[in-house]
Amino acid sequence: MEKLVINGGNALRGRVKISGAKNAVLPIIAATLLGQDTPSRLDEVPALDDVHTIAEVIGSLGVDARFDPEAHQFFVDSAGIKYCEAPYDLVRKMRASFLIMGPLLARCGKARISLPGGCAIGTRPIDLHLKGFEALGAEIEIGHGFIDANAPHGLKGARIYLDFPSVGATENILMAASMAEGQTVLENPAQEPEIIDLANYLNVMGAKIRGAGTNVLKIEGVPKLKGAAYTVIPDRIEAGTYMVAAAMTRGDVYIENAISEHLKPVIAKLKEAGVIIDEDVDGIRVRCDKATKAVDIKTMPYPGFPTDMQAQFMAMLAVSEGTGLVTETVFENRFMHVDELKRMGASIKIDGRTSVVEGVSKLTGCQVKATDLRAGAAMVLAGLVAEGETQIGYIHHIDRGYDHLVPKLVQLGADIRRVEE
Numbered sequence: 001m002e003k004l005v006i007n008g009g010n011a012l013r014g015r016v017k018i019s020g021a022k023n024a025v026l027p028i029i030a031a032t033l034l035g036q037d038t039p040s041r042l043d044e045v046p047a048l049d050d051v052h053t054i055a056e057v058i059g060s061l062g063v064d065a066r067f068d069p070e071a072h073q074f075f076v077d078s079a080g081i082k083y084c085e086a087p088y089d090l091v092r093k094m095r096a097s098f099l100i101m102g103p104l105l106a107r108c109g110k111a112r113i114s115l116p117g118g119c120a121i122g123t124r125p126i127d128l129h130l131k132g133f134e135a136l137g138a139e140i141e142i143g144h145g146f147i148d149a150n151a152p153h154g155l156k157g158a159r160i161y162l163d164f165p166s167v168g169a170t171e172n173i174l175m176a177a178s179m180a181e182g183q184t185v186l187e188n189p190a191q192e193p194e195i196i197d198l199a200n201y202l203n204v205m206g207a208k209i210r211g212a213g214t215n216v217l218k219i220e221g222v223p224k225l226k227g228a229a230y231t232v233i234p235d236r237i238e239a240g241t242y243m244v245a246a247a248m249t250r251g252d253v254y255i256e257n258a259i260s261e262h263l264k265p266v267i268a269k270l271k272e273a274g275v276i277i278d279e280d281v282d283g284i285r286v287r288c289d290k291a292t293k294a295v296d297i298k299t300m301p302y303p304g305f306p307t308d309m310q311a312q313f314m315a316m317l318a319v320s321e322g323t324g325l326v327t328e329t330v331f332e333n334r335f336m337h338v339d340e341l342k343r344m345g346a347s348i349k350i351d352g353r354t355s356v357v358e359g360v361s362k363l364t365g366c367q368v369k370a371t372d373l374r375a376g377a378a379m380v381l382a383g384l385v386a387e388g389e390t391q392i393g394y395i396h397h398i399d400r401g402y403d404h405l406v407p408k409l410v411q412l413g414a415d416i417r418r419v420e421e
């Protein structure tokens, strides 16, 4: 097991380049299963453990999948899918494996996937995914820890309303509907930039999808899709994480490749906290030369404040001037980082779905752990400003979603290294 060791107090300065978006590339790799006749080549694919995992998942279906992390390229030839079943150990490792159900139903008319189970931040149900598949004509059976979906007569377009704009359910239904017979109308879908990226890739494959990024998706099913070349969008959450790091350490960082349009709530909240933000076509400059002011945040589906930035902002509020309220409306248990931050001296009280964060003058370094991906990022941010040494364990959570985190932070002047436990 490895851990991160950080000595806090350095202001971050310089440039950092943002990698491809984890939450765009995972559904897009699942969508490569829909491509027949020609292979797919994906560029700007981030070197993340989750990408290696989904490569294993689609490889287990008998598909030729090759990931080159150095070149940030992913190749898939899914002309022939031999198996339509994803094993428990892979699905348990990463919930996003469930995103292969839509493509398998569309391509093979059946899919057998183990129930994804919950994770640290919540029960993570899949009822909306299954409701969509049934609306498209699939028969769903759940038993012995597996979900069996069958559409022996193929999928038929339908009008579907999502009770909650679930990102995964929107993606799974979008992929299934792209090859269903007739039109599908999906109302109240997720509107995240990653949904638009998936729809763009599917359309390059020959799909007919309109309305991605709005509150109604219209899909005209087509009988066949072909593999295609595609470049994944930059990761707005990785970008947001470095923006908060620049603000907390009172530095001056240029976040190259960040797309401001994808980060409006994060930019607005950082400006409210007194951070200087300059946006241009190639990226975003973040400067701060004093303590940030406390702000209130409330996570919402896009275009609201992203839940994946909640933990990072809480780390910033822990050392801001004043008291900030953090309300998490998307997941029911996404405050696992609170206890870890309190070990470092943060003053936080949880009251239901809201955490009251009273800024303190300083945090002190100590041993903490990453409880999940974004909580781990929050602990890194806290360590960057804490007095003394912070050691972060269970960093496999962080490796799932941050590409070359340590080298990027070292290059910005942070005193951080990976060591064996």
Ligand code: EPZ
Binding pocket: 022, 023, 024, 026, 095, 096, 122, 123, 124, 125, 126, 127, 128, 129, 130, 164, 165, 166, 167, 168, 169, 190, 307, 308, 330, 331, 332, 373, 374, 401
């Ligand atoms: C995606 O997860 C992201 N993961 C998450 O990022 C992100 O936090 C989340 O969307 C919200 O933006 C990937 O894209 C791989 P949801 P997903 O379905 O699709 C409930 C990170 O840190 N729900 O939008 O699982 C669910 O319980 C990760 O990068 C149902 O009730 O999120 C949750 O409360 C963490 N029934 C809410 O919706 C369903 O069928 C949001 O879930 C599906 C979801």
